[in-house]
Amino acid sequence: MAKKPKAPDGPFSGLRELRDKMVQEEKQAKEEKQKKGAPKAAPRPAPSSPSRGKSSAHSANPEEDALAFHRLVAGVTPLDQTRGRVARAAHGRDEPKQPRPDPREAIRQEVDEVHEHLRALVEGGTRFEVSDDGRHVEGRRIDVPADWVRRLRRGLLPIDATVDLHGQRAGEAKSTLEAFLQTMRERGERCVLVVHGKGEHSPGGLGVLRGEIAAWLSQGSSSTHVAAFASAHEEDGGTGAVYVLLRR
Numbered sequence: 749m750a751k752k753p754k755a756p757d758g759p760f761s762g763l764r765e766l767r768d769k770m771v772q773e774e775k776q777a778k779e780e781k782q783k784k785g786a787p788k789a790a791p792r793p794a795p796s797s798p799s800r801g802k803s804s805a806h807s808a809n810p811e812e813d814a815l816a817f818h819r820l821v822a823g824v825t826p827l828d829q830t831r832g833r834v835a836r837a838a839h840g841r842d843e844p845k846q847p848r849p850d851p852r853e854a855i856r857q858e859v860d861e862v863h864e865h866l867r868a869l870v871e872g873g874t875r876f877e878v879s880d881d882g883r884h885v886e887g888r889r890i891d892v893p894a895d896w897v898r899r900l901r902r903g904l905l906p907i908d909a910t911v912d913l914h915g916q917r918a919g920e921a922k923s924t925l926e927a928f929l930q931t932m933r934e935r936g937e938r939c940v941l942v943v944h945g946k947g948e949h950s951p952g953g954l955g956v957l958r959g960e961i962a963a964w965l966s967q968g969s970s971s972t973h974v975a976a977f978a979s980a981h982e983e984d985g986g987t988g989a990v991y992v993l994l995r996r
Contacts, residue, residue, distance in 0.1 A: 875889075875890050876888065876889055876890070876965075876966035876967075876971065877890060878962055878966050880962055883979075883987050884978075884979040884987060885961065885962045885977075885978075885979055885990065886900070886901060886976075886977060886978035886979060887962060887965065887966050887976065887977055887978075888975065888976035888977075889974075889975055889976065892975050892976050892993075896975065896976045896993055897976050897978055900939070900976060900977065900978035900991045900993055901978040901979070901991075903980070903981045903984065903991070905938065905939040905991070905993070906939060907939055907940065907941045907984070907991070908932065908937035908938060908939055908940055909928075909932050909937055909940045909941075910940065910941040910942075910943065911924065911925065911928040911940070911941075911942055911943065912943040913925065913942065913943060913944050913945070913957055914943065914944075914945050916957075918956055918957065918960060921944070921957055921960075922960070922964055922970070925942065925964055925970055926964075926969050926970045926973075928940070928942075929970055929973040929974065929992065929994065930973055932973075932994060933973045933994045933995065937994060938993065938994055939991060939992070939993055939994070940991075940992050940994065941980060941984055941985070941989055941990070941991060941992075942961065942989060942990050942992055943985050943988060943989045944957040944958055944961045944988060944989065944990065945957055945958065945988050946958065946986075946987055946988035958987075958988070961990060962977075965977045965990070965992065972995075973994055973995055974992055974993070974994065974995065975993045975994060975995045975996075976992075976993040977990050977991060977992045977993065978990065978991050979991075
């Protein structure tokens, strides 16, 4: 009879012999129990993670358990427990990034400023048609229909607000008039009454404000708010006051 070939020597040859011996002993013990009529042992539950090359029966031998555990964890790289904590700590120290200014917004703002400057130049250079016979005064922008002056002259437009320049010097009255016209225009008012006086109590009977009012309304900073103007009716002050039609 031919001999069984001997397994080649190797690092696990001793473990194989130990396993075969344990299996043989366990088999003999089962046979002896069956001969004696002992009840069969209940099948043991299979391990949750069976290893390669291991029988389904659980072994109480610590060496075999160690070998199975070694086979399970072979090739597994442990996780770096410090990496996650360091990353979270670094993230907690990060400061929120400040939004970068939008260059397009700066360009739009610059364009708006240029347009406003050009508009001021154009408005300041707009010509007025002015007439003054020494008592009555009236005027309009050249782009405003003459019908508006006629309506002002007849007092057909309701008066939205009134300013009285009596008792003020020329420089003070000019500043008051400009501020008043700007405020009323921003409020959306349409027609206002400016009382400048007739100058009856002035030297020579000539009112200083009366001589300046037409120039203020048709030239300089106040004119940017004016569309047309005309001397008022007697009930509103006559030649001592003027209706002013404000621009839209």
